[in-house]
Amino acid sequence: TIGSLGAFYYVAQKDKTPGVQLPHDPEKKTLVVLGSGWGATSLLKSLDTTDYNVIVISPKNYFLFTPLLPSVAVGTLNPRSIIQPTRYVTRHKTRQVSVIEASATEVDPIAKTVKFADTSEIQGEVAETSIKYDYLVFAVGAEVQTFGIPGVKEHSCFMKELEDAEKMQRRFLDCLESAAFPGQSQDEVNRLLHMVVVGGGPTGVEVSGEIHDFLEEDLRSWYPELANSVRITLVEALPSVLPMFSKQLIDYTESTFKEAKIDILTKTMVKEIKEKSVVLQRPDKSIVEVPCGLVIWAAGNKLRKVTQDLMARLPQAQTNRRGVAVDAHLRMEGTxxxxxxxxxxxxxxxxxxxxxxxxxxxxxxxxxxxAKRDNLEVRLKTLQDGPQTEETKPEIASIERQLVKTEKLRPFHYSHQGSLAYIGSDKAIADLPFFNGNLATGGVATFLFWRSAYLSTLFSLRNRTLVATDWIKVKLFGRDVSR
Ligand code: NAD
Known part of the structure; x- marks a missing residue:
């Protein structure tokens, strides 16, 4: 045990201590990265910064491990356990990386500039500026799609950013405490304790499962008089939930939800959200207004304005309405x-x-x-511009040969490792590619697999330790119900 603790301490210390880094070099190209989500963070983790001055611009100065966000919303995990400061990723890079907390507002692909603004509450004298780039990685993600449905922004909780999960947790406990207020009628208790989740994609299913766990594992003991009045309804416009999973796992999820008393309303569309109710269109097109205390909106995402504006600058090349059209090497078409x-x-x-x-x-x-190609080109130009001697000629020929090799870029190939989702009651589902076939599994063993898969996907030892500790804490002491 002492040996393992010693090894853990050593690795943690090594992880914590920043390395000695090269400063920015005016001779090097400027690589601007917009975003700090999955794409940008994975790039930064693997990127060799020797040949670039890298500048990261993102409204969040951290990476958020989104698959565990629903666990934060019910207090299974501490919000801080699933975020990692972007500087934590960049601090071991060969050359210093600048991290700027700001929102990119405009990209000019002709002048090669990015305009960005400080979005924090406390601002200094300069709150907006622009920067020139040589290369730009556009990894700004997406934002919540509301389809212009009335009341969604005002009366529901999203499940996209850390603050959304924190807001949901606060509102959920608020509903419980208001329902516990003396003298509340049973109708009002039922309304306050009716939780409606909109969207039967993986986010909506995971949130519903987590609320159910919170109810069964904690609320039954903390609010025994209210627990039986809590209702969870999952609303989905399509004929089934989780269309990306196999039929067998959809059925498994539906029967698990049935046992867990989570109502699934398919072919049902949310038409409006009011302060104390949701307006639903049922499969027979009838409209019903259902009283509820909390609505969680997990109905999908859409492009951000900065993305739409950038695409609009290249109308010939950018005609895909789903997002930025890219070539086989992920380069934006038209640039x-x-x-x-x-x-x-x-x-x-x-x-x-x-x-x-x-x-x-x-x-x-x-x-x-x-970077290798750019360096070779610079070297070639220097040699070609200088005096041609017997020594330089073979070197020029060698560089030309190497340049041909660097021109050949391997196209991007996505290797699907499978889909995983937590469905509550200590059960998860997994669709895994398996020996040229497909392995569809669901249950408690899959849940343990889900936990270990997510733990190992977490980017740092620090986050793995924090998440594992939170899971142990909840097992021992339950979730925190204080607001
Ligand atoms: P999604 O787009 O997958 O699902 C949203 C659902 O909301 C859709 O099924 C849609 O029919 C429904 N919907 C939209 N408007 C509605 C309305 N007015 N009334 C009722 N239903 C409505 O969204 P998501 O779950 O947030 O996922 C986004 C992406 O992230 C997807 O690509 C998903 O695969 C991925 N994701 C994966 C996992 C996982 O693998 N565990 C977890 C979360 C997200």
């Missing part, structure tokens, strides 16, 4: 120096964390190859 990765890019795969992280790692390799 020679912008790459788009993650949820803002239109590819033939669903926009998942897995796709974004593979794209980021791929782009790191491409940028290393491009």
């Amino acid at each position: 020679d120096s912008i790459w788009a990765i993650g949820d803002c890019a239109a590819t033939s795969y669903a926009p998942t964390a897995q796709v974004a992280s593979q794209q980021g790692a791929y782009l790191a390799r491409i940028l290393a190859q491009i």
Whole structure:
């Protein structure tokens, strides 16, 4: 035990201590990275910064491990356990990386500039400026799609950013405490304790499962008089939940939810959200107004304005409405120096964390190859501009041969490792590619697999330790119900 603790301490200390870094070099090209999500963070992890001055611009100065966000919303995990400061990723890089907390507001692909603004509450004298780039990685992600449905922004909680999960946790406990207020009628208790989740994609299913766990594992003991009045309803416009999973796992999820008393309303569309109710269109097109205390909006994402504006500047090349059109090397169509990765890019795969992280790692390799090519070109030009001697001629020929090699870039290939989702009651589902076939599993063993898969996907030892500790804490002491 002492040996393991010693090894753990050693690795943690090594992880914590920043390395000695090279300063920015005016001779090197400027690589601007917009974003700090899955795509950008995976790129930064793998990127060799020797040949670039790297500048990261993102409204959040951290990476958020989004698959565990629903666990934060019910207090299974501490919010701080699933975020990692971007500087934590960049501090071991060969050359210093600048991290700027700001929102990119405009990209000019002709002048090669990015305009960005400080979005924090406390601002200094300068709150907006622009920067020139040689290469740009556009990894700004997406934002919540509301379809212009009335009341969504005002009366529901999203499940996209850390503050959304924190807001949901506060509102959920608020509903419980208001329901516990003396003299509340049973109708009002029922309304306050009716939780409606909109969207039967993985986010909506995971949130519903987590609320159920909170109810069964903690609320039954803390609020025994209220627990039986809590109701969870999952609303989905399509004929089934989780369309990306196999039929067998959809059925498994539906029967698990049935046992857990989570109502699934399919072919049902939310038409409006009011302060104390949701307006639903049922499969027979009838409209019903259902009283509720909390609505969680997990109905999908759309492109950000900065992405739409950038695409509009290249109307000939950018005609895909789903996102930035890219070539086989993830380079934005119509440009020679912008790459788009993650949820803002239109590819033939669903926009998942897995796709974004593979794209980021791929782009790191491409940028290393491009740096090599740029260095060779500079060397070639110096040799060609200088006096041609017997020694320089073979070197020129050798560089020309190497240049031909660097021109050949391997296209991006997505390797699908499977889909995983937590469905509550200590059960998860997994669709895994398996010996040229597919392995669809669900249950408690899959849940343990889900936990270990997520633990190992977490980017740092620090986050792995924090998440594992939170899981142990909840097992021992339950979730915290204080607000
Ligand atoms: P999603 O787009 O997958 O699902 C949203 C659902 O909301 C859709 O099924 C849609 O039909 C429904 N919907 C939209 N408007 C509605 C309305 N007015 N009324 C009722 N239903 C409505 O969204 P998501 O779950 O946030 O996922 C986003 C992306 O992230 C997807 O690509 C998903 O695969 C991925 N993701 C994966 C995981 C995982 O693998 N565990 C977890 C979270 C997200």
